[in-house]
Amino acid sequence: MSFQAYIDNIKAKTGKSPSDFKKMAENKAFLIDGKLNPKIKATEITDWLKDEFELGHGHAMAIYATFKGKAE
Template structure:
């Protein structure tokens, strides 16, 4: 599955875009000054619990928060 397919599936499931997740992560204090301030596990645990994402999909959002989009 391509990276974009992961993002598309996440948006279909949650109704949220990567930009929406970035805003929520900032509110939660996971992002500070545009940079991640926590480890991947904290982000993926949050996404799995709150949005019922699988590990691969949670890691795709983590990657977008880190600025990796491919």
């Protein structure tokens, strides 16, 4: 599955875009000024995405990749 397919599936399932997830992550202090908080481990973020949005591991990692600036 391509990265864009992951993003499209996430949006279809949750109604949220990567930008929406970034805003929520900033509210939780996972991101500070658009950058990953160095005190937060990737697992904390992916666990939040899995628990709150019922995303699978690959989909949670795709959102995490957008937080790292890997893709939009």
